[in-house]
Amino acid sequence: MKFAPVALAALAVSLAAPAHAQEAAQAMDETQPAAEQYPMTPEGAAQWVAMVEKDLFDYSVDASRVYWVNATYITDDTDALAAQVGAEGTEKSVEYALEAAKYAQIDGLGPDVARKLDILRNGLVLPAPTTPGAATELNEIATSLNSQYGKGKGTLNGQEISGSDIEAEMGNLEHTPEEFAEMWESWHDNVGAPMKGEYARMVEIANEGATELGFDNVGAMWRSGYDMSPEEFTAMTDRLWEETKPLYQALHTYVRWKLNEKYGDAVQPADGPIRADLLGNMWAQEWGNIYPLVAPEGSGDLGYDIGELLEAQGKKPLDMVKTGEGFYSSLGFEALPQTFWDRSLFTKPADREVVCHASAWDVDNVDDIRIKMCIKVNADDFVTIHHELGHNYYQRAYNEQPYLYLNGANDGFHEAIGDFVALSITPEYLVQINLLQRDQVPGADKDIGLLLRQAMDKVAFLPFGLLVDKWRWGVFDGSITPDTYNQAWVDLKREYQGITPPVKRPADAFDPGAKYHIPGNTPYMRYFLARILQFQFYQAACEQAGWTGPLHRCSFYGNKEVGQNLNAMLEMGASKPWPEALEAFTGTREMSAKPMLEYFAPLKDWLDEQNEGKPTGW
Numbered sequence: 193m194k195f196a197p198v199a200l201a202a203l204a205v206s207l208a209a210p211a212h213a214q215e216a217a218q219a220m221d222e223t224q225p226a227a228e229q230y231p232m233t234p235e236g237a238a239q240w241v242a243m244v245e246k247d248l249f250d251y252s253v254d255a256s257r258v259y260w261v262n263a264t265y266i267t268d269d270t271d272a273l274a275a276q277v278g279a280e281g282t283e284k285s286v287e288y289a290l291e292a293a294k295y296a297q298i299d300g301l302g303p304d305v306a307r308k309l310d311i312l313r314n315g316l317v318l319p320a321p322t323t324p325g326a327a328t329e330l331n332e333i334a335t336s337l338n339s340q341y342g343k344g345k346g347t348l349n350g351q352e353i354s355g356s357d358i359e360a361e362m363g364n365l366e367h368t369p370e371e372f373a374e375m376w377e378s379w380h381d382n383v384g385a386p387m388k389g390e391y392a393r394m395v396e397i398a399n400e401g402a403t404e405l406g407f408d409n410v411g412a413m414w415r416s417g418y419d420m421s422p423e424e425f426t427a428m429t430d431r432l433w434e435e436t437k438p439l440y441q442a443l444h445t446y447v448r449w450k451l452n453e454k455y456g457d458a459v460q461p462a463d464g465p466i467r468a469d470l471l472g473n474m475w476a477q478e479w480g481n482i483y484p485l486v487a488p489e490g491s492g493d494l495g496y497d498i499g500e501l502l503e504a505q506g507k508k509p510l511d512m513v514k515t516g517e518g519f520y521s522s523l524g525f526e527a528l529p530q531t532f533w534d535r536s537l538f539t540k541p542a543d544r545e546v547v548c549h550a551s552a553w554d555v556d557n558v559d560d561i562r563i564k565m566c567i568k569v570n571a572d573d574f575v576t577i578h579h580e581l582g583h584n585y586y587q588r589a590y591n592e593q594p595y596l597y598l599n600g601a602n603d604g605f606h607e608a609i610g611d612f613v614a615l616s617i618t619p620e621y622l623v624q625i626n627l628l629q630r631d632q633v634p635g636a637d638k639d640i641g642l643l644l645r646q647a648m649d650k651v652a653f654l655p656f657g658l659l660v661d662k663w664r665w666g667v668f669d670g671s672i673t674p675d676t677y678n679q680a681w682v683d684l685k686r687e688y689q690g691i692t693p694p695v696k697r698p699a700d701a702f703d704p705g706a707k708y709h710i711p712g713n714t715p716y717m718r719y720f721l722a723r724i725l726q727f728q729f730y731q732a733a734c735e736q737a738g739w740t741g742p743l744h745r746c747s748f749y750g751n752k753e754v755g756q757n758l759n760a761m762l763e764m765g766a767s768k769p770w771p772e773a774l775e776a777f778t779g780t781r782e783m784s785a786k787p788m789l790e791y792f793a794p795l796k797d798w799l800d801e802q803n804e805g806k807p808t809g810w
């Protein structure tokens with residue numbers, strides 16, 4: 193799934209946090225002080241980094257096994273083991289980040305050593321300062337916020353309803369606007385508001401930690417992981433948003449009109465911002481759930497359903513995975529190892545609790561790659577399999593790299609690979625794998641429906657993907673204070689998304705807390721980057737395959753040249769600045785939204801026609 197495999201990208205770095213921290217430290221003390229063993233010289237730094245890489249490599253393999261067992265066999269015992277491994281890992285990360293910050297100041301470091309020290313220094317999402325008690329307090333707050341979110345409840349018709357149920361109900365078009373508003377308001381009030389004080393304290397502590405590591409604040413630290421200055425990174429993301437804004441605005445105009453048509457002026461006025469609870473999603477971040485409300489007449493229905501096609505051929509979950517593997521094999525990638533088939537979790541076991549959220553794993557950092565899914569025979573899971581396998585092939589491609597480079601070129605790349613491959617599940621591809629008959633391929637008249645369905649998720653997401661961290665960057669740099677936390681969030685949502693809350697927000701509201709990634713402290717800009725990058729990868733592949741038709745219809749299935757070029761990027765891992773990786777596959781060093789715009793160009797023309805004479809903007 194799109195947001196599930198967060199764990200994946202974080203694997204190399206956050207699992208970088210070790211288990212045997214204490215053992216290692218003790219062993220060192222007994223022989224000689226670290227400073228003597230690894231002196232503050234370029235040579236000493238290189239040796240220290242080598243020691244750390246070895247330690248983290250070993251730790252990550254042990255930790256992955258524990259996490260795997262926990263995720264595929266949830267019991268009190270495996271929960272306890274996972275918590276223990278996690279705590280040990282955090283301890284190691286902190287220790288190594290602080291040491292790395294010292295070594296980073298040595299003159300004359302080799303480029304690889306310097307790069308690896310930066311990765312270590314940056315390897316924590318929330319750095320604790322060395323002040324006695326600070327790490328414990330920070331950890332307690334982070335755990336508390338996470339668990340408050342997990343236990344969060346809203347209401348529907350006065351009845352309590354869990355987080356996962358309320359998420360699903362927000363996408364259920366049978367509810368009335370009053371019910372949507374009730375769910376939205378109760379969720380934001382119950383979950384967000386109580387977190388505000390703890391969140392503010394957490395920001396304070398983590399900022400002190402970031403300062404100790406040599407960063408201005410936590411936000412600047414997060415922006416330092418992109419091979420450019422924090423200021424350059426902000427400018428790049430702003431530029432990408434400016435490029436895509438006209439497309440988003442056209443979609444916003446069209447959807448607002450359709451909502452006005454359905455609900456009337458009293459619920460959704462014909463101009464101004466869109467009411468946040470009417471878009472099929474608690475955060476209005478993806479709008480695919482309300483596609484039936486906006487589907488173009490006559491072309492809304494594609495004429496086939498992948499799930500039904502699979503059923504008709506008697507395909508089972510394992511066959512779907514084989515088909516996904518076949519896509520990569522057709523590009524020239526080596527078949528998946530036997531251990532993948534032996535050790536993956538493909539379907540929900542009948543006799544125990546598992547985490548069904550789809551994810552991709554690399555347990556031994558070499559080729560013990562696996563997926564964990566509860567596959568159902570339907571279109572969504574068919575797409576998700578292609579996506580998850582993208583992570584696995586990326587992991588295996590860079591497995592010759594040193595430990596600290598076992599990662600995507602930046603944190604947007606890993607998600608973008610899976611999504612880019614998933615974009616290739618076009619009707620043409622379905623014909624090539626004998627799932628669809630040539631005469632069942634929908635005509636060009638269906639293209640608008642297909643593109644609009646994609647845009648409701650992928651285009652609608654862009655401003656949200658951007659503003660979550662714009663808000664946090666402001667919080668961490670002090671331009672947004674606890675007094676203005678909520679107003680700033682509401683303002684950003686209005687400015688970028690053109691969205692407004694369905695009800696007036698009380699003075700003590702903390703709406704950001706009602707979005708998982710805020711209490712969960714997961715940086716968000718990676719998702720924005722991935723949305724843009726996947727279309728760059730897709731366009732590059734289609735060009736290399738000699739595709740001349742409209743971009744959204746392209747399939748590069750079976751093209752070995754594309755596979756070779758793709759592999760050239762994947763095998764680099766995080767060893768080089770990301771522009772070099774991007775160049776290896778696409779020939780350009782710049783991120784650009786132009787391929788995304790080209791993909792959606794026919795839709796943009798169609799939206800402009802529909803929108804003629806209608807109010808636009810908010």
Ligand SMILES: [Zn+2]
Pocket residue numbers: 193194196197198579580583606607610
């Ligand atoms: Zn993913």
